[in-house]
Amino acid sequence: ETGEVIATPADNGAEYLSPVTIGGQQLNLNFDTGSADLWVFSTALTSDEIGEHSAYDPSKSSTYQELRGYTFSLSYGDGSGAAGTVGCDTVDIGGATVTRQVIELATSVSSAFVSDADSDGLVGLAFSTVNSVSPDSQKTFFDNIMSELAQPVFTAALDLDGSGTYEFGTIDSSKFTGDLMFTNVNASSGFWQIDSNSYSIGGRTYQRSSATPAIVDTGTSLLLLDPEVVRAYYAQVPSAKYDSTVGGYTYDCSEDLPEFAVAVGDNYMANIPGSGITFAPVSSKTCFGGIQSNSGSDLQIFGDVLLKHHFVVFHGESELLGMAAK
Numbered sequence: 001e002t003g004e005v006i007a008t009p010a011d012n013g014a015e016y017l018s019p020v021t022i023g024g025q026q027l028n029l030n031f032d033t034g035s036a037d038l039w040v041f042s043t044a045l046t047s048d049e050i051g052e053h054s055a056y057d058p059s060k061s062s063t064y065q066e067l068r069g070y071t072f073s074l075s076y077g078d079g080s081g082a083a084g085t086v087g088c089d090t091v092d093i094g095g096a097t098v099t100r101q102v103i104e105l106a107t108s109v110s111s112a113f114v115s116d117a118d119s120d121g122l123v124g125l126a127f128s129t130v131n132s133v134s135p136d137s138q139k140t141f142f143d144n145i146m147s148e149l150a151q152p153v154f155t156a157a158l159d160l161d162g163s164g165t166y167e168f169g170t171i172d173s174s175k176f177t178g179d180l181m182f183t184n185v186n187a188s189s190g191f192w193q194i195d196s197n198s199y200s201i202g203g204r205t206y207q208r209s210s211a212t213p214a215i216v217d218t219g220t221s222l223l224l225l226d227p228e229v230v231r232a233y234y235a236q237v238p239s240a241k242y243d244s245t246v247g248g249y250t251y252d253c254s255e256d257l258p259e260f261a262v263a264v265g266d267n268y269m270a271n272i273p274g275s276g277i278t279f280a281p282v283s284s285k286t287c288f289g290g291i292q293s294n295s296g297s298d299l300q301i302f303g304d305v306l307l308k309h310h311f312v313v314f315h316g317e318s319e320l321l322g323m324a325a326k
Ligand SMILES: CC1CCN(C(=N)N)CC1
Pocket: 032, 033, 034, 035, 076, 077, 217, 218, 219, 220, 299, 301
């Protein structure tokens, strides 16, 4: 079995949305390798909360089953969150289908999700150990379908031009160039966690002795790195400064930015061309960088700003992460 869906960028690449059919109802969901809950806007929300979203209506699905007494409650790093009830239904992602997938029906969502009209919920693709359902945690879509897939993998080929895809069960060699380089994943954190002990700026490489590990996270927009790396990068951008009013490094949009790369394991340097560094304008001539600080937390987060330049393989059985240029 295999499945393939388009990944459409929203909000200038802040997130990517893909069509998922649940009990015959199609919703646009954010595939998030940094969390492990599949949750959706539901008709239990108020019409004000639902707004322009598609909301899953369990009463209209002949295959929905409630998991009585089960609940979920999620809060994300950016302060957004959702909570509600739990059931199961048939979930189809581009043809890859799980008949009894646990789904989480939001009865409350934070304002960030209400105002983000593009996203009707999330598909968590981290490890099931970090699933938040209570009283017992539940399996992700990928965990449930892995044994049925032609290969126990899913791949992300994100692209701002709207041609991006998520694919389950196969590694499509037409989607990348050069060699696919694999590295070990430390799944004990529940995330697709790898080591990253060097970086390069403008083609010059720096080894690091105390780098924090990194997670490969399709649900995070930016590239959030250890402060010393971020300082080193923006030291090479003359007009760059940390602007606390916007909460990050900004610079003149006219700057000719140096290329940047971070190690993914020991045998792949994932680069971003200088032209791919800017995340968004904050004024007519000031731009907000896609490289920002992880504020000294114990993880670096390799988000869409990096991932959209590469082909990424998440290998569930061998717990390996593969990357290639595309
Ligand atoms: C470690 C954090 C990374 C960002 N998150 C996420 N993509 N859901 C939350 C967890």
